[in-house]
Amino acid sequence: MTRVLATGTFDILHPGHVYFLSQARALGDELFVIIARDSNVTHKPKPIIPEEQRLEMVDALRTVDKAILGSEKDIFEPLKEIRPDIIALGYDQHFEIELLEKELTKRGLPAKVVRIPLSKECPLCSTGAIIKEVLKRYG
Numbered sequence: 687m688t689r690v691l692a693t694g695t696f697d698i699l700h701p702g703h704v705y706f707l708s709q710a711r712a713l714g715d716e717l718f719v720i721i722a723r724d725s726n727v728t729h730k731p732k733p734i735i736p737e738e739q740r741l742e743m744v745d746a747l748r749t750v751d752k753a754i755l756g757s758e759k760d761i762f763e764p765l766k767e768i769r770p771d772i773i774a775l776g777y778d779q780h781f782e783i784e785l786l787e788k789e790l791t792k793r794g795l796p797a798k799v800v801r802i803p804l805s806k807e808c809p810l811c812s813t814g815a816i817i818k819e820v821l822k823r824y825g
């Protein structure tokens with residue numbers, strides 16, 4: 687069994703998320719997902735949807751075997767239990783593949799890190815774009 691792990695905020699689900707998760711799932715036999723904690727989303731505006739609700743939506747997807755809330759303190763902590771063989775990184779996730787693989791090996795959690803490309807264009811395949819459209823119409 688090859689276990690794949692994907693991570694992200696997944697605020698306001700859209701087909702770009704579905705594409706990312708199905709490409710990640712296709713890399714192995716089962717897909718685990720770590721949902722970013724509200725307190726850790728500091729690289730962009732705070733999520734609209736609270737973490738428990740983001741978790742519920744991702745966990746309900748057909749491609750996802752198990753979704754959990756991440757750690758608030760240490761991104762490597764949940765990996766000790768999940769023990770993924772492959773980690774799927776999104777096209778815009780700010781991690782460097784070789785550096786992340788090195789950090790994982792250092793902690794006794796070796797995994798192959800694979801970058802998933804951007805999906806083909808779709809009108810609102812980005813949380814930021816959805817929020818902008820809502821503000822344009824209702825703001």
Ligand SMILES: Cc1cc2nc3c(=O)[nH]c(=O)nc-3n(C[C@H](O)[C@H](O)[C@H](O)COP(=O)(O)O)c2cc1C
Binds near residue numbers: 693763781
């Ligand atoms: C291997 C790995 C483990 C992660 N674990 C956590 C975690 O435990 N808690 C958390 O809040 N974020 C964790 N993250 C970070 C986020 O889930 C996410 O990658 C980050 O917020 C940037 O992606 P985004 O732009 O989709 O939010 C982890 C990321 C990676 C690559």
Ligand SMILES: Nc1ncnc2c1ncn2[C@@H]1O[C@H](COP(=O)(O)OP(=O)(O)OP(=O)(O)O)[C@@H](O)[C@H]1O
Binds near residue numbers: 694702804805
């Ligand atoms: N259109 C897309 N194609 C492929 N992957 C995507 C797409 N949209 C999001 N993803 C991936 O899904 C994961 C979670 O996405 P995230 O929560 O950052 O949403 P987002 O729509 O990219 O948000 P924002 O618009 O605020 O950047 C990330 O790893 C991201 O790379």
